[in-house]
Amino acid sequence: MPKPFPFCPLAFGVSSSLYTPHAGESPPTMGTSPLAPDKASCCLGASDCRGGRRVIPPRPGRVLWARYQAAGKHMASLLRPHIRVPGPVGEELQVPDKDTKAMVGTEDTPGSKASPNPQKLRPSVFHSIKFFVLCHSLLQLAQLMISGYLKSSISTVEKRFGLSSQTSGLLAAFNEVGNTALIVFVSYFGSRVHRPRLIGCGAILVTLAGILMTVPHFISEPYRYDRTSPDMPQDFEVSLCLPSTKALASASSNSSCSSYTEAQHLAVVGIMFTAQTLLGVGGVPIQPFGISYIDDFSHNSNSPLYLGILFAVTMMGPGMAYGLGSLMLRLYVDIDRMPEGGINLTSKDPRWVGAWWLGFLISAGAVALAAIPYFFFPKEMPKEKQELRFRRKGLAVSDPPVSKGEDSSSEQSPADSPEKKDNLAQIAPDLTVIQFIKVFPRVLLRTLRHPIFLLVVLSQVCMSSMAAGMATFLPKFLERQFSVTASYANLLIGCLTIPLAIVGIVVGGILVKRLRLGPVHCGTLCLLSALCCLVLSTPLFFMGCSSHQIAGISHQPGAQPGLELFPGCMESCSCPSDDFNPVCDSSSRVEYITPCHAGCRSRVVQEAPDKSQVFYTNCSCVAGGGPVPAGSCDSACGHLVLPFMILVSLGAALASVTHTPSFMLILRGVKKEDKTLAVGIQFMLMRVLAWMPSPVIHGSAIDTTCVYWAHSCGRQAVCRYYDHDLLRNRFIGLQFFFKTGSLACFALILAILRQQDKEERTKATIPNPGLQQQLLASEAKKEPEESRV
Numbered sequence: 001m002p003k004p005f006p007f008c009p010l011a012f013g014v015s016s017s018l019y020t021p022h023a024g025e026s027p028p029t030m031g032t033s034p035l036a037p038d039k040a041s042c043c044l045g046a047s048d049c050r051g052g053r054r055v056i057p058p059r060p061g062r063v064l065w066a067r068y069q070a071a072g073k074h075m076a077s078l079l080r081p082h083i084r085v086p087g088p089v090g091e092e093l094q095v096p097d098k099d100t101k102a103m104v105g106t107e108d109t110p111g112s113k114a115s116p117n118p119q120k121l122r123p124s125v126f127h128s129i130k131f132f133v134l135c136h137s138l139l140q141l142a143q144l145m146i147s148g149y150l151k152s153s154i155s156t157v158e159k160r161f162g163l164s165s166q167t168s169g170l171l172a173a174f175n176e177v178g179n180t181a182l183i184v185f186v187s188y189f190g191s192r193v194h195r196p197r198l199i200g201c202g203a204i205l206v207t208l209a210g211i212l213m214t215v216p217h218f219i220s221e222p223y224r225y226d227r228t229s230p231d232m233p234q235d236f237e238v239s240l241c242l243p244s245t246k247a248l249a250s251a252s253s254n255s256s257c258s259s260y261t262e263a264q265h266l267a268v269v270g271i272m273f274t275a276q277t278l279l280g281v282g283g284v285p286i287q288p289f290g291i292s293y294i295d296d297f298s299h300n301s302n303s304p305l306y307l308g309i310l311f312a313v314t315m316m317g318p319g320m321a322y323g324l325g326s327l328m329l330r331l332y333v334d335i336d337r338m339p340e341g342g343i344n345l346t347s348k349d350p351r352w353v354g355a356w357w358l359g360f361l362i363s364a365g366a367v368a369l370a371a372i373p374y375f376f377f378p379k380e381m382p383k384e385k386q387e388l389r390f391r392r393k394g395l396a397v398s399d400p401p402v403s404k405g406e407d408s409s410s411e412q413s414p415a416d417s418p419e420k421k422d423n424l425a426q427i428a429p430d431l432t433v434i435q436f437i438k439v440f441p442r443v444l445l446r447t448l449r450h451p452i453f454l455l456v457v458l459s460q461v462c463m464s465s466m467a468a469g470m471a472t473f474l475p476k477f478l479e480r481q482f483s484v485t486a487s488y489a490n491l492l493i494g495c496l497t498i499p500l501a502i503v504g505i506v507v508g509g510i511l512v513k514r515l516r517l518g519p520v521h522c523g524t525l526c527l528l529s530a531l532c533c534l535v536l537s538t539p540l541f542f543m544g545c546s547s548h549q550i551a552g553i554s555h556q557p558g559a560q561p562g563l564e565l566f567p568g569c570m571e572s573c574s575c576p577s578d579d580f581n582p583v584c585d586s587s588s589r590v591e592y593i594t595p596c597h598a599g600c601r602s603r604v605v606q607e608a609p610d611k612s613q614v615f616y617t618n619c620s621c622v623a624g625g626g627p628v629p630a631g632s633c634d635s636a637c638g639h640l641v642l643p644f645m646i647l648v649s650l651g652a653a654l655a656s657v658t659h660t661p662s663f664m665l666i667l668r669g670v671k672k673e674d675k676t677l678a679v680g681i682q683f684m685l686m687r688v689l690a691w692m693p694s695p696v697i698h699g700s701a702i703d704t705t706c707v708y709w710a711h712s713c714g715r716q717a718v719c720r721y722y723d724h725d726l727l728r729n730r731f732i733g734l735q736f737f738f739k740t741g742s743l744a745c746f747a748l749i750l751a752i753l754r755q756q757d758k759e760e761r762t763k764a765t766i767p768n769p770g771l772q773q774q775l776l777a778s779e780a781k782k783e784p785e786e787s788r789v
Contacts, residue, residue, distance in 0.1 A: 126376045129298045132196075133306045136290040137313035139203055139370040143283055144317025145324065146210050146363035147175055148471070150276070152325025152490045153356040155476040160223060160333060160353050161216065161268055162710065162717030165473065169699025172472050173692045174273050178280030180687045183288075183680075195289040200374030203367050205282030210364030212275035216268040217357040222334050225343075225351040225581075239581045240603060241573035241596045241620070262713060297381040315502045318471070322494030324362065325475075329354030329487045344605060344614050347485045349631045350582060350720075354486060447678050451752055452519075452669035456662050457682050459526070459745035463655055464690035466738040469698035469731075470497075474648070476702070477731055480722050481544050482644070483635035492641070496649040504656030512660050519668050520757055522661035523750040530743040533654040536647050537739060540732045543644045545637040547724040550591045551598070551621070553708050569599045569621040578711055580720055584633040585622050591633045593708075593720075598622055635724075655739075658746075665749065701730045 125131045150157070154168050163171070294310070295303050332343060333353040345352050447453055474497075478489040511517065511525060575596035583598055584591050592598035599620030604627065606613045615627040622628055663679075670678045705726040706719035 126373065127378065127382055129294065129302075129306070129381060131373075132297075132377060132381070133294060133310060135370065135373045136199075136294070137310050139199070139367070139374075140287060140290070140310065140314040141317045141320070142363060142366040142370050143203070143206055143286055144314060145321045146206060146360065146367055147279060147283065148318040148321035149325060149359045149363055150175075150213075151472045152322045152475060152493075153329060153354070153359065153486070154472060155479055156329060156333075156354050156356045156486055157272075158476075158718050159351075160356065161220075161265070162712050163269070164716070164719065165476070165699035165702040166696060167269070167699070169472060169695035169697075171269075171272055171276055172695045174276040175280045176687050176691045178277040179284055180280075180684065180692070182281060182284045183684060183687075194379045195285075195293045196374045196377035196379070198285045199289050199293075200371045202282045202285040203371030203374065206279055206286075207282075207364045207368040207371065209275045209278035209282055210360045210367065212278065213272060213360045214357040215271050215275075217333070220264075220268060222337055222339070223353055225345060225349075225353070239579060239594045239596055240616075241575070241599050241601050262715065265712075265715075293381075315505070319494045319498035319502075321363075322475075322490040322498065324359045325356075326487045326490035326494060328356065328359040328362075329485075329490065331355040331358065333357075344612055344630075346613075346631070347487060348483075351580065352485075443677055444681060447670055447681055450670055452749060453666055453678060453682075455745045455749045455752070456665045456669070457685050459530075459658075459742045459749070460662055460682065461686055461689045462738045462742035462745065463658065464686045465694040465697075466655070466735050466742075467652075468691050468694035469734060469738075470648070470652070472695045473698050473702060473731070477727070478641060478645075481635070481724055481728060482638050482641040483632070484638070484641055492645045496645050497652050500649040500653040501656045504653035505659045507653075508657040508660040511657075512664060517661065517664075519665060520750070520753045522664050522668075523746060523753050525661045526658040526665075527743070527746040527750050529654045529657040530739065530746050533651045534736070534739045534743055536651040536654065537732065537736055540644065540647060540735075541729065543637075543640050543647075544724060544728045545635065547707075547721070548589050548591060548633050548636070550593070550708070550721055552593065553721060573597075573599060580710060581630070582632045583616055583628045583630055585628050586633070587623060589633055592621070592628075595619070595628075595630075598626075598628060600626060600628065655742075658742075698731070698734060701734055702727065705730060 150172055154172065157163065157171075158165065158168050291307065291310070294306050298306055330347060331354060332338070332345070333355050335355050335358070347354070474493060475486060475489040478484050478492065479486055508525070508529075512522065515521070517525060573596050575594060579594050579596070581594045582591055583595050583600070585598070595603070595616040598616065599622070600616035601618040601620075602616070604615045604617060606615065614630040616630065617626045619626040619628055666678055666682060667675055702722070703719065705722045707723050708719070708721040710717045710720050
């Protein structure tokens, strides 16, 4: 091998006599080597040519000669065939072969993957955790809006498709079925998957589920609020007292059954149940993966702030769902296919059906727009090196240390201490599916055996059952009890109940934070809040009035009216038994199911600029012969709707105050290694024991108060009239029952905590003064830790 040049070949470039350029490439000039940005830099060996730095080791003799030999070998390696890759500035760089990589190292090469350019890691806004927090807040807001929209239009869906309250409650609960079935797998996968993309895929599935919920509207026939044949105008003489109505009514009934068969009804209901299940499945990865992603790649001091912003924006979703329902239900259901002659209905008419499907389209569009950025976020986002290396050490505990200095400080992090090796949340990413299944029951049983945890979960199950039933059927209760429209009922809930519930959650957190409440004081706060909530619900039993008189209907649940029960003034009329077109005699406050049952023989329409009003005249059952307006009689208790809603909203706020203190009781009552799993078990039990069965229980209780069922093709359909006193007592009674159960659980929790505190104080009274001082000092150190939120 020839003696190396007495100058630095890397600093001045390779000699043109020894370097043969590739086709179309000019030889490099002096000072253009990426390893030697300065002409004065002279690298004597591979170890001295890192980053173009000039390092002259103070070693004479053989060491200097060895470095010259290394430089000569490196120059000879440059003459071998090269791999041409694009450089960072658009020019082509030459990557050495395997031997050269071993000498120089690839961590500092500009095109290497080992240490990418920091400027390249943050070229766009998708590498900012703040932008991710903004996107995720909007996505969860839209996702909760589409999930809660069905509850705002539950009574409208019942009228449109002839569903009972039990069936509609089951439909609302199916949103939790798919969510609960897959939530355990989400906790297992953790950070193994590309979380932003999986969140985006879940949002797309939620969008498709929202669109699928609107399919029953488009595949069904136009809504006929009168039982007339499709070729007749609605509100035709079929509802009047005419001798020929009997044959016409039977033909109408037969045509209705042939056009809307039981198979079509089952298909429509099946589509809605499938859509609700997909809605729950799509929402599984959104919240857990989003929270973990924010917590992983944000600074430790900023993570609570980001999560607080996320939850604050997310809590507005249910309120926006009720607000959207209030707007959409003011529009007629067939706004896309209005009849030629228009409609003679107002939103106060009990036959009115709003555009329930339009809200699902709007919500689905919002979710789709919010899902787009998630397909551009990286799997791992840049963060501080210490935090990133800490996470890698937590996931690979068995790896030996590879560096010293800064890395050694992160190795001694408390999260990697041997005391936390049993933490299922930390070791879950390293477990296989079989190992995870084996470990899960052991930790589950150990957690459930804790009395404080079990009682807190039971109290929250009672509170969640109350909230689920109220959120699902409170709009329908207001419609029936106080004769308000569905739009106005949703407006009251969205503007009063939901905001006050949010305020209650915030107030509970502030009280725990400012007052530094320990476990005993947290239990006291929960007990007082539950007691005040129970007291406020007591006047609700008396805020209402009895049902007005309905001709031919007995106010006994289950009793079906017959023609012999109707007054004799309509015996000459052949009135259909399954028709529903109510009219009200305002003078006597008597309501008739149809104008035919009131003996009315003519119909008058009064046109107005904003709406038209229908009146029926020549009514043999009405004093003076009429006229009587179309529609049900207004409730005599309509003025009580605002006081009723104020008490309900205050009760919801007081119940929400227990949210944060009860969480603190769970976090302080279980072992440190089981905290994460305990919170997951808590949410799973709340879904299984509260959010899934509660709507069905409330719907079944409401169905028992029905006094007149509509029938469609021989099957029981929607309920037309309820016993208002029975409805109020059973609906508010269920709420009272769940609140009492929560109060009893909090009382037991407080008794156990005080007993434990008394035992600790008894142990602390030791005659040895030195040991007593040590115990007092240790309690003073533990007090700030116990009071943190």
